[in-house]
Amino acid sequence: MNTLRASLLLAAKDLRIERRGYQTLGLVIVLGVLIVVVLAMALGTGGAGPGPGAAAILWVAYLFGGTLCFEKTMAVERQDDALAGLLLAPIERGAVFAGKLLANLTLMFCLAAVITPVGILLFHFDLSAAPVRYALITTLGMIGFAAIGTLFAAAAASSRLQGGLLAMLVFPLTLPVVLTSTQLMLATFDPARAQSGAAGLSILVAFDVIFLAASWLAFDLLIEP
Amino acid sequence: MLISAQQAEFTAERAAAGAAPAVSADGLGCTIDGRRVLSGISLEIPVGAAVSLLGANGAGKSTLLRLLSTLVAPTDGRLRLFGFDGSRATAALRARIGLVGHQSMLYRDLSLLENLEFFGKLYGVPAPRERAMHLITRLGLAGREHDPVRALSRGMTQRVAVARALVHSPPLLLADEPFSGLDASSAAALEELFEALRSGGTTIIMASHDVAQSLRLSRRIIALRAGRVVLDAPSCSLDAEEVLETTGGGG
Numbered sequence: 001m002n003t004l005r006a007s008l009l010l011a012a013k014d015l016r017i018e019r020r021g022y023q024t025l026g027l028v029i030v031l032g033v034l035i036v037v038v039l040a041m042a043l044g045t046g047g048a049g050p051g052p053g054a055a056a057i058l059w060v061a062y063l064f065g066g067t068l069c070f071e072k073t074m075a076v077e078r079q080d081d082a083l084a085g086l087l088l089a090p091i092e093r094g095a096v097f098a099g100k101l102l103a104n105l106t107l108m109f110c111l112a113a114v115i116t117p118v119g120i121l122l123f124h125f126d127l128s129a130a131p132v133r134y135a136l137i138t139t140l141g142m143i144g145f146a147a148i149g150t151l152f153a154a155a156a157a158s159s160r161l162q163g164g165l166l167a168m169l170v171f172p173l174t175l176p177v178v179l180t181s182t183q184l185m186l187a188t189f190d191p192a193r194a195q196s197g198a199a200g201l202s203i204l205v206a207f208d209v210i211f212l213a214a215s216w217l218a219f220d221l222l223i224e225p
Numbered sequence: 226m227l228i229s230a231q232q233a234e235f236t237a238e239r240a241a242a243g244a245a246p247a248v249s250a251d252g253l254g255c256t257i258d259g260r261r262v263l264s265g266i267s268l269e270i271p272v273g274a275a276v277s278l279l280g281a282n283g284a285g286k287s288t289l290l291r292l293l294s295t296l297v298a299p300t301d302g303r304l305r306l307f308g309f310d311g312s313r314a315t316a317a318l319r320a321r322i323g324l325v326g327h328q329s330m331l332y333r334d335l336s337l338l339e340n341l342e343f344f345g346k347l348y349g350v351p352a353p354r355e356r357a358m359h360l361i362t363r364l365g366l367a368g369r370e371h372d373p374v375r376a377l378s379r380g381m382t383q384r385v386a387v388a389r390a391l392v393h394s395p396p397l398l399l400a401d402e403p404f405s406g407l408d409a410s411s412a413a414a415l416e417e418l419f420e421a422l423r424s425g426g427t428t429i430i431m432a433s434h435d436v437a438q439s440l441r442l443s444r445r446i447i448a449l450r451a452g453r454v455v456l457d458a459p460s461c462s463l464d465a466e467e468v469l470e471t472t473g474g475g476g
Binding site: 006009017084088090091225 | 291294295296297316317319320322324326327328329330331332333334335339343344346347348349373389
Protein backbone atom coordinates (compact mmCIF):
# COMPACT_ATOMS: atom_id res chain seq x y z
CA MET A 1 0.00 0.00 0.00
CA ASN A 2 1.40 3.38 -0.90
CA THR A 3 2.19 5.84 1.85
CA LEU A 4 -0.52 8.37 0.99
CA ARG A 5 -3.31 5.77 1.00
CA ALA A 6 -2.01 4.22 4.19
CA SER A 7 -1.84 7.66 5.85
CA LEU A 8 -5.42 8.49 4.86
CA LEU A 9 -6.59 5.08 6.05
CA LEU A 10 -4.90 5.58 9.42
CA ALA A 11 -6.27 9.10 9.84
CA ALA A 12 -9.78 7.91 8.92
CA LYS A 13 -9.47 5.16 11.52
CA ASP A 14 -8.47 7.65 14.24
CA LEU A 15 -11.31 10.00 13.34
CA ARG A 16 -13.79 7.12 13.28
CA ILE A 17 -12.69 6.17 16.80
CA GLU A 18 -13.08 9.83 17.82
CA ARG A 19 -16.60 9.97 16.37
CA ARG A 20 -17.62 7.04 18.60
CA GLY A 21 -17.54 9.17 21.75
CA TYR A 22 -15.91 12.51 21.01
CA GLN A 23 -13.70 11.79 24.00
CA THR A 24 -10.76 13.85 22.78
CA LEU A 25 -12.66 16.70 21.15
CA GLY A 26 -15.02 17.02 24.11
CA LEU A 27 -12.07 17.36 26.46
CA VAL A 28 -9.97 19.76 24.37
CA ILE A 29 -12.91 22.02 23.55
CA VAL A 30 -13.85 22.33 27.22
CA LEU A 31 -10.20 23.05 28.05
CA GLY A 32 -9.85 25.58 25.23
CA VAL A 33 -13.03 27.42 26.16
CA LEU A 34 -11.98 27.47 29.83
CA ILE A 35 -8.60 28.98 28.95
CA VAL A 36 -10.23 31.69 26.85
CA VAL A 37 -12.91 32.45 29.45
CA VAL A 38 -10.44 32.53 32.36
CA LEU A 39 -8.08 34.84 30.48
CA ALA A 40 -11.01 37.01 29.40
CA MET A 41 -12.05 37.35 33.02
CA ALA A 42 -8.49 38.05 34.13
CA LEU A 43 -7.90 40.69 31.47
CA GLY A 44 -11.39 42.13 31.66
CA THR A 45 -13.76 41.92 28.71
CA GLY A 46 -15.02 45.45 28.91
CA GLY A 47 -13.53 48.43 27.12
CA ALA A 48 -10.95 47.85 24.43
CA GLY A 49 -9.95 44.35 25.67
CA PRO A 50 -6.63 42.89 24.57
CA GLY A 51 -7.22 43.94 20.93
CA PRO A 52 -4.86 42.14 18.53
CA GLY A 53 -3.36 40.42 21.58
CA ALA A 54 -6.47 38.23 21.58
CA ALA A 55 -4.84 36.26 18.77
CA ALA A 56 -2.00 35.33 21.13
CA ILE A 57 -4.49 34.27 23.79
CA LEU A 58 -6.27 32.06 21.28
CA TRP A 59 -2.91 30.52 20.40
CA VAL A 60 -2.41 29.51 24.02
CA ALA A 61 -5.75 27.66 23.88
CA TYR A 62 -4.83 25.99 20.56
CA LEU A 63 -1.48 24.84 21.98
CA PHE A 64 -2.79 23.27 25.17
CA GLY A 65 -5.71 21.69 23.33
CA GLY A 66 -3.38 20.42 20.62
CA THR A 67 -1.05 18.81 23.14
CA LEU A 68 -3.98 16.88 24.58
CA CYS A 69 -4.97 15.76 21.06
CA PHE A 70 -1.45 14.39 20.45
CA GLU A 71 -1.51 12.41 23.68
CA LYS A 72 -5.00 11.03 23.12
CA THR A 73 -4.48 9.89 19.54
CA MET A 74 -1.29 8.05 20.52
CA ALA A 75 -2.92 6.55 23.61
CA VAL A 76 -5.30 4.69 21.28
CA GLU A 77 -2.30 2.89 19.79
CA ARG A 78 -0.92 2.00 23.23
CA GLN A 79 -4.12 0.26 24.29
CA ASP A 80 -3.89 -3.47 23.67
CA ASP A 81 -0.58 -3.01 21.80
CA ALA A 82 -2.41 -1.83 18.66
CA LEU A 83 0.76 0.01 17.62
CA ALA A 84 2.52 -3.34 17.17
CA GLY A 85 -0.24 -4.29 14.74
CA LEU A 86 0.49 -1.16 12.71
CA LEU A 87 4.25 -1.67 12.76
CA LEU A 88 3.80 -5.24 11.55
CA ALA A 89 1.77 -4.11 8.55
CA PRO A 90 3.54 -3.72 5.20
CA ILE A 91 3.44 0.07 5.29
CA GLU A 92 6.14 2.66 5.84
CA ARG A 93 6.46 3.96 9.37
CA GLY A 94 6.24 7.41 7.85
CA ALA A 95 2.64 6.58 6.94
CA VAL A 96 1.87 6.07 10.62
CA PHE A 97 3.35 9.52 11.33
CA ALA A 98 1.44 11.14 8.48
CA GLY A 99 -1.83 9.46 9.50
CA LYS A 100 -1.46 10.62 13.09
CA LEU A 101 -0.52 14.12 11.93
CA LEU A 102 -3.61 14.35 9.71
CA ALA A 103 -5.86 13.17 12.52
CA ASN A 104 -4.27 15.61 14.99
CA LEU A 105 -4.60 18.50 12.56
CA THR A 106 -8.26 17.69 11.94
CA LEU A 107 -8.92 17.69 15.68
CA MET A 108 -7.02 20.96 16.12
CA PHE A 109 -9.00 22.60 13.31
CA CYS A 110 -12.23 21.50 14.99
CA LEU A 111 -10.95 22.97 18.26
CA ALA A 112 -10.08 26.25 16.53
CA ALA A 113 -13.49 26.34 14.83
CA VAL A 114 -15.16 26.32 18.25
CA ILE A 115 -12.91 28.47 20.41
CA THR A 116 -12.06 31.17 17.86
CA PRO A 117 -15.66 32.49 17.83
CA VAL A 118 -15.65 32.34 21.65
CA GLY A 119 -12.49 34.46 21.68
CA ILE A 120 -13.95 36.89 19.14
CA LEU A 121 -17.04 37.34 21.30
CA LEU A 122 -15.25 37.70 24.61
CA PHE A 123 -12.37 39.89 23.43
CA HIS A 124 -14.34 41.95 20.88
CA PHE A 125 -11.65 40.81 18.48
CA ASP A 126 -12.39 42.04 14.97
CA LEU A 127 -11.40 39.19 12.69
CA SER A 128 -13.25 40.69 9.70
CA ALA A 129 -10.20 42.80 8.79
CA ALA A 130 -8.29 39.75 7.54
CA PRO A 131 -10.14 36.46 8.11
CA VAL A 132 -8.35 34.54 5.35
CA ARG A 133 -4.94 35.66 6.53
CA TYR A 134 -5.85 34.71 10.11
CA ALA A 135 -6.90 31.24 8.92
CA LEU A 136 -3.70 30.89 6.86
CA ILE A 137 -1.41 31.84 9.75
CA THR A 138 -3.31 29.58 12.15
CA THR A 139 -3.14 26.66 9.70
CA LEU A 140 0.58 27.09 9.03
CA GLY A 141 1.31 27.46 12.73
CA MET A 142 -0.71 24.39 13.57
CA ILE A 143 1.07 22.27 10.93
CA GLY A 144 4.51 22.96 12.41
CA PHE A 145 3.25 22.55 15.97
CA ALA A 146 1.39 19.30 15.16
CA ALA A 147 4.41 17.84 13.32
CA ILE A 148 6.61 18.14 16.42
CA GLY A 149 3.73 17.23 18.74
CA THR A 150 2.91 14.06 16.80
CA LEU A 151 6.56 13.00 16.79
CA PHE A 152 7.06 13.51 20.51
CA ALA A 153 3.70 11.99 21.43
CA ALA A 154 4.92 8.82 19.74
CA ALA A 155 8.30 9.05 21.48
CA ALA A 156 6.72 9.71 24.88
CA ALA A 157 4.30 6.84 24.39
CA SER A 158 7.22 4.56 23.52
CA SER A 159 9.01 5.48 26.74
CA ARG A 160 8.07 5.11 30.37
CA LEU A 161 7.84 8.89 30.65
CA GLN A 162 4.36 9.83 29.61
CA GLY A 163 1.78 12.43 30.48
CA GLY A 164 3.25 15.85 31.27
CA LEU A 165 6.49 15.05 29.52
CA LEU A 166 4.94 15.83 26.15
CA ALA A 167 4.21 19.48 26.91
CA MET A 168 7.73 19.90 28.32
CA LEU A 169 9.22 18.56 25.10
CA VAL A 170 6.91 20.18 22.58
CA PHE A 171 6.51 23.74 23.85
CA PRO A 172 10.22 24.71 23.83
CA LEU A 173 10.82 23.05 20.46
CA THR A 174 7.86 24.71 18.77
CA LEU A 175 8.65 28.12 20.20
CA PRO A 176 9.85 29.45 16.80
CA VAL A 177 6.53 28.51 15.15
CA VAL A 178 4.45 29.85 18.03
CA LEU A 179 6.34 33.15 18.21
CA THR A 180 6.31 33.64 14.44
CA SER A 181 2.56 32.91 14.24
CA THR A 182 1.78 35.25 17.12
CA GLN A 183 3.91 38.05 15.66
CA LEU A 184 2.25 37.55 12.29
CA MET A 185 -1.20 37.81 13.81
CA LEU A 186 -0.25 40.94 15.70
CA ALA A 187 1.15 42.35 12.46
CA THR A 188 -2.07 41.48 10.63
CA PHE A 189 -4.40 43.15 13.09
CA ASP A 190 -2.18 45.92 14.41
CA PRO A 191 -1.36 48.48 11.67
CA ALA A 192 1.63 49.72 13.68
CA ARG A 193 3.37 46.35 13.16
CA ALA A 194 2.23 45.66 9.60
CA GLN A 195 5.73 45.82 8.06
CA SER A 196 6.96 42.47 9.39
CA GLY A 197 4.03 40.53 7.88
CA ALA A 198 5.28 39.24 4.52
CA ALA A 199 8.70 38.08 5.70
CA GLY A 200 7.12 36.36 8.69
CA LEU A 201 4.89 34.21 6.51
CA SER A 202 7.90 32.88 4.59
CA ILE A 203 9.66 32.10 7.86
CA LEU A 204 6.57 30.23 9.08
CA VAL A 205 6.46 28.14 5.89
CA ALA A 206 10.18 27.42 6.24
CA PHE A 207 9.71 26.24 9.84
CA ASP A 208 6.84 24.01 8.73
CA VAL A 209 8.95 22.39 6.02
CA ILE A 210 11.85 21.82 8.43
CA PHE A 211 9.63 20.47 11.22
CA LEU A 212 7.71 18.18 8.86
CA ALA A 213 10.84 16.76 7.25
CA ALA A 214 12.69 16.31 10.54
CA SER A 215 9.69 14.71 12.23
CA TRP A 216 9.06 12.36 9.29
CA LEU A 217 12.69 11.19 9.36
CA ALA A 218 12.96 10.94 13.14
CA PHE A 219 9.66 9.10 13.59
CA ASP A 220 11.16 5.90 12.21
CA LEU A 221 13.90 6.00 14.86
CA LEU A 222 11.73 7.00 17.82
CA ILE A 223 8.70 4.77 17.42
CA GLU A 224 8.93 1.44 19.21
CA PRO A 225 6.38 -1.35 19.56
CA MET B 226 -3.32 -4.49 -7.02
CA LEU B 227 -0.94 -3.38 -4.29
CA ILE B 228 -0.82 -6.76 -2.64
CA SER B 229 -0.09 -8.19 -6.11
CA ALA B 230 2.92 -5.89 -6.36
CA GLN B 231 4.11 -7.01 -2.95
CA GLN B 232 3.43 -10.61 -3.93
CA ALA B 233 5.44 -10.16 -7.13
CA GLU B 234 8.30 -8.55 -5.22
CA PHE B 235 8.26 -11.34 -2.69
CA THR B 236 8.07 -14.05 -5.36
CA ALA B 237 11.03 -12.54 -7.18
CA GLU B 238 13.05 -12.35 -3.96
CA ARG B 239 11.99 -15.86 -3.07
CA ALA B 240 13.00 -17.20 -6.49
CA ALA B 241 16.38 -15.57 -6.05
CA ALA B 242 16.82 -17.15 -2.65
CA GLY B 243 15.68 -20.62 -3.72
CA ALA B 244 13.53 -22.93 -1.58
CA ALA B 245 14.52 -21.45 1.75
CA PRO B 246 13.21 -22.48 5.14
CA ALA B 247 10.53 -20.33 6.75
CA VAL B 248 12.87 -19.51 9.63
CA SER B 249 16.61 -19.83 9.81
CA ALA B 250 18.25 -18.47 12.95
CA ASP B 251 21.94 -18.64 13.67
CA GLY B 252 23.25 -17.62 17.07
CA LEU B 253 20.35 -15.28 17.64
CA GLY B 254 20.49 -13.21 20.80
CA CYS B 255 18.49 -10.40 22.27
CA THR B 256 19.17 -8.01 25.12
CA ILE B 257 16.35 -5.81 26.41
CA ASP B 258 16.95 -3.04 28.96
CA GLY B 259 20.35 -4.54 29.74
CA ARG B 260 18.91 -7.98 30.43
CA ARG B 261 19.91 -10.92 28.28
CA VAL B 262 16.59 -12.41 27.17
CA LEU B 263 17.75 -14.77 24.42
CA SER B 264 21.14 -16.29 23.74
CA GLY B 265 22.56 -18.46 20.99
CA ILE B 266 19.28 -19.46 19.38
CA SER B 267 20.04 -21.51 16.31
CA LEU B 268 17.22 -23.28 14.56
CA GLU B 269 15.79 -23.99 11.16
CA ILE B 270 12.08 -24.37 10.59
CA PRO B 271 10.97 -25.56 7.14
CA VAL B 272 7.97 -24.15 5.31
CA GLY B 273 4.73 -25.80 6.44
CA ALA B 274 6.05 -26.93 9.81
CA ALA B 275 3.98 -26.81 13.01
CA VAL B 276 6.22 -25.98 15.94
CA SER B 277 5.45 -25.35 19.58
CA LEU B 278 7.65 -23.22 21.79
CA LEU B 279 7.53 -24.31 25.38
CA GLY B 280 9.12 -22.94 28.49
CA ALA B 281 8.44 -21.47 31.89
CA ASN B 282 7.43 -17.83 32.32
CA GLY B 283 10.35 -15.59 31.36
CA ALA B 284 12.06 -18.30 29.32
CA GLY B 285 12.05 -16.05 26.25
CA LYS B 286 9.18 -17.50 24.20
CA SER B 287 7.36 -14.20 23.62
CA THR B 288 10.58 -12.34 22.83
CA LEU B 289 11.56 -15.02 20.33
CA LEU B 290 8.17 -14.69 18.63
CA ARG B 291 8.43 -10.87 18.49
CA LEU B 292 11.90 -11.25 17.09
CA LEU B 293 10.70 -13.68 14.41
CA SER B 294 7.86 -11.27 13.61
CA THR B 295 10.48 -8.53 12.94
CA LEU B 296 8.95 -6.31 15.65
CA VAL B 297 12.11 -6.61 17.72
CA ALA B 298 15.56 -6.62 16.15
CA PRO B 299 18.11 -9.20 17.32
CA THR B 300 21.11 -7.76 19.13
CA ASP B 301 23.32 -10.49 17.73
CA GLY B 302 23.19 -13.47 15.42
CA ARG B 303 21.57 -13.79 12.04
CA LEU B 304 17.91 -14.24 11.21
CA ARG B 305 16.53 -15.18 7.82
CA LEU B 306 12.84 -15.56 7.09
CA PHE B 307 11.92 -17.33 3.85
CA GLY B 308 15.57 -16.83 2.89
CA PHE B 309 15.63 -13.07 3.38
CA ASP B 310 17.31 -10.93 5.95
CA GLY B 311 14.96 -10.73 8.94
CA SER B 312 16.63 -7.58 10.26
CA ARG B 313 15.64 -5.64 7.11
CA ALA B 314 11.92 -6.32 7.63
CA THR B 315 10.83 -5.12 4.21
CA ALA B 316 7.14 -4.55 3.54
CA ALA B 317 7.07 -7.65 1.33
CA LEU B 318 8.45 -9.76 4.16
CA ARG B 319 6.12 -8.28 6.80
CA ALA B 320 3.18 -9.06 4.53
CA ARG B 321 4.08 -12.76 4.95
CA ILE B 322 3.95 -12.75 8.73
CA GLY B 323 0.95 -12.89 11.05
CA LEU B 324 1.39 -12.42 14.80
CA VAL B 325 -1.03 -13.23 17.58
CA GLY B 326 0.49 -11.44 20.54
CA HIS B 327 -0.11 -11.39 24.28
CA GLN B 328 -2.40 -8.43 23.69
CA SER B 329 -5.09 -8.28 21.03
CA MET B 330 -3.56 -5.46 18.87
CA LEU B 331 -7.13 -4.34 18.21
CA TYR B 332 -8.94 -1.02 18.62
CA ARG B 333 -11.48 -1.32 21.43
CA ASP B 334 -13.84 1.34 20.09
CA LEU B 335 -14.09 -0.18 16.63
CA SER B 336 -16.25 -3.17 15.86
CA LEU B 337 -14.85 -6.58 14.95
CA LEU B 338 -15.66 -5.96 11.32
CA GLU B 339 -14.13 -2.47 11.30
CA ASN B 340 -10.95 -3.75 12.95
CA LEU B 341 -10.50 -6.63 10.53
CA GLU B 342 -11.46 -4.54 7.51
CA PHE B 343 -8.96 -1.84 8.56
CA PHE B 344 -6.11 -4.33 8.87
CA GLY B 345 -7.20 -6.03 5.65
CA LYS B 346 -6.91 -2.71 3.83
CA LEU B 347 -3.50 -2.02 5.39
CA TYR B 348 -2.30 -5.37 4.06
CA GLY B 349 -3.80 -4.70 0.64
CA VAL B 350 -6.26 -7.62 0.84
CA PRO B 351 -8.36 -7.43 -2.37
CA ALA B 352 -11.82 -7.73 -0.73
CA PRO B 353 -11.16 -6.83 2.92
CA ARG B 354 -14.79 -6.76 4.06
CA GLU B 355 -15.54 -10.18 2.58
CA ARG B 356 -12.33 -11.60 4.02
CA ALA B 357 -13.17 -10.13 7.43
CA MET B 358 -16.67 -11.63 7.36
CA HIS B 359 -15.25 -15.00 6.29
CA LEU B 360 -12.90 -15.05 9.28
CA ILE B 361 -15.58 -13.83 11.68
CA THR B 362 -17.85 -16.67 10.56
CA ARG B 363 -15.04 -19.21 10.61
CA LEU B 364 -14.16 -18.29 14.19
CA GLY B 365 -17.75 -18.53 15.35
CA LEU B 366 -18.36 -14.81 15.82
CA ALA B 367 -21.06 -14.29 13.20
CA GLY B 368 -23.78 -12.00 14.52
CA ARG B 369 -21.31 -10.05 16.67
CA GLU B 370 -19.47 -8.36 13.78
CA HIS B 371 -20.85 -4.90 14.58
CA ASP B 372 -20.11 -5.09 18.30
CA PRO B 373 -17.21 -2.98 19.52
CA VAL B 374 -14.24 -5.04 20.65
CA ARG B 375 -14.53 -3.63 24.20
CA ALA B 376 -17.93 -5.35 24.49
CA LEU B 377 -16.46 -8.81 23.82
CA SER B 378 -15.41 -11.39 26.36
CA ARG B 379 -11.73 -12.28 26.76
CA GLY B 380 -12.16 -15.46 24.74
CA MET B 381 -14.00 -13.69 21.91
CA THR B 382 -11.37 -10.95 21.80
CA GLN B 383 -8.71 -13.63 21.54
CA ARG B 384 -10.52 -15.12 18.54
CA VAL B 385 -10.68 -11.71 16.85
CA ALA B 386 -6.96 -11.30 17.52
CA VAL B 387 -6.36 -14.58 15.70
CA ALA B 388 -8.56 -13.37 12.83
CA ARG B 389 -6.53 -10.12 12.67
CA ALA B 390 -3.31 -12.12 12.34
CA LEU B 391 -4.84 -14.23 9.56
CA VAL B 392 -6.60 -11.47 7.62
CA HIS B 393 -3.88 -11.37 4.95
CA SER B 394 -3.42 -15.17 4.80
CA PRO B 395 0.22 -15.11 5.93
CA PRO B 396 2.41 -18.12 5.15
CA LEU B 397 4.02 -17.73 8.59
CA LEU B 398 1.78 -17.54 11.65
CA LEU B 399 3.38 -16.74 14.99
CA ALA B 400 1.03 -17.21 17.92
CA ASP B 401 1.78 -16.38 21.53
CA GLU B 402 -0.49 -18.52 23.69
CA PRO B 403 -3.39 -18.32 21.23
CA PHE B 404 -5.56 -20.64 23.30
CA SER B 405 -5.42 -18.62 26.50
CA GLY B 406 -8.84 -17.50 27.68
CA LEU B 407 -10.74 -19.76 25.27
CA ASP B 408 -13.44 -22.12 26.43
CA ALA B 409 -13.37 -25.77 25.33
CA SER B 410 -15.49 -25.34 22.19
CA SER B 411 -13.63 -22.21 21.04
CA ALA B 412 -10.31 -23.93 21.67
CA ALA B 413 -11.47 -26.92 19.61
CA ALA B 414 -12.55 -24.62 16.76
CA LEU B 415 -9.18 -22.87 16.85
CA GLU B 416 -7.31 -26.19 16.91
CA GLU B 417 -9.29 -27.19 13.84
CA LEU B 418 -8.41 -23.92 12.12
CA PHE B 419 -4.71 -24.33 12.92
CA GLU B 420 -4.79 -27.87 11.56
CA ALA B 421 -6.43 -26.61 8.35
CA LEU B 422 -3.82 -23.87 8.01
CA ARG B 423 -1.00 -26.35 8.53
CA SER B 424 -2.50 -28.67 5.93
CA GLY B 425 -2.64 -25.71 3.57
CA GLY B 426 1.10 -25.13 3.94
CA THR B 427 1.13 -22.36 6.56
CA THR B 428 4.09 -22.49 8.90
CA ILE B 429 2.86 -22.20 12.48
CA ILE B 430 5.05 -21.38 15.44
CA MET B 431 3.09 -21.28 18.65
CA ALA B 432 4.16 -20.49 22.19
CA SER B 433 2.22 -22.34 24.80
CA HIS B 434 2.12 -23.51 28.41
CA ASP B 435 -0.07 -26.49 27.60
CA VAL B 436 2.37 -29.33 26.99
CA ALA B 437 -0.25 -31.94 26.14
CA GLN B 438 -1.94 -29.67 23.60
CA SER B 439 1.42 -28.74 22.06
CA LEU B 440 2.40 -32.38 21.69
CA ARG B 441 -0.94 -33.03 20.02
CA LEU B 442 -0.96 -30.02 17.66
CA SER B 443 2.69 -29.67 16.70
CA ARG B 444 5.08 -31.90 14.87
CA ARG B 445 8.07 -30.39 16.63
CA ILE B 446 8.75 -29.08 20.13
CA ILE B 447 11.31 -26.43 20.93
CA ALA B 448 11.78 -25.80 24.63
CA LEU B 449 13.46 -22.73 26.05
CA ARG B 450 15.03 -22.22 29.44
CA ALA B 451 16.60 -18.92 30.48
CA GLY B 452 16.66 -17.75 26.89
CA ARG B 453 18.37 -20.81 25.46
CA VAL B 454 17.08 -23.77 23.47
CA VAL B 455 17.23 -26.79 25.77
CA LEU B 456 15.14 -29.17 23.69
CA ASP B 457 14.43 -29.43 19.97
CA ALA B 458 12.79 -32.69 18.99
CA PRO B 459 9.86 -34.18 17.08
CA SER B 460 6.77 -34.21 19.28
CA CYS B 461 6.17 -37.91 18.60
CA SER B 462 9.41 -38.74 20.39
CA LEU B 463 8.47 -36.86 23.57
CA ASP B 464 6.10 -37.20 26.48
CA ALA B 465 4.74 -34.42 28.65
CA GLU B 466 6.75 -35.31 31.75
CA GLU B 467 10.00 -35.31 29.84
CA VAL B 468 9.24 -31.85 28.43
CA LEU B 469 8.27 -30.46 31.84
CA GLU B 470 11.46 -31.82 33.34
CA THR B 471 13.58 -30.21 30.61
CA THR B 472 11.94 -26.82 30.85
CA GLY B 473 12.18 -26.75 34.63
CA GLY B 474 8.50 -27.29 35.24
CA GLY B 475 7.12 -24.67 32.88
CA GLY B 476 4.86 -25.58 30.03
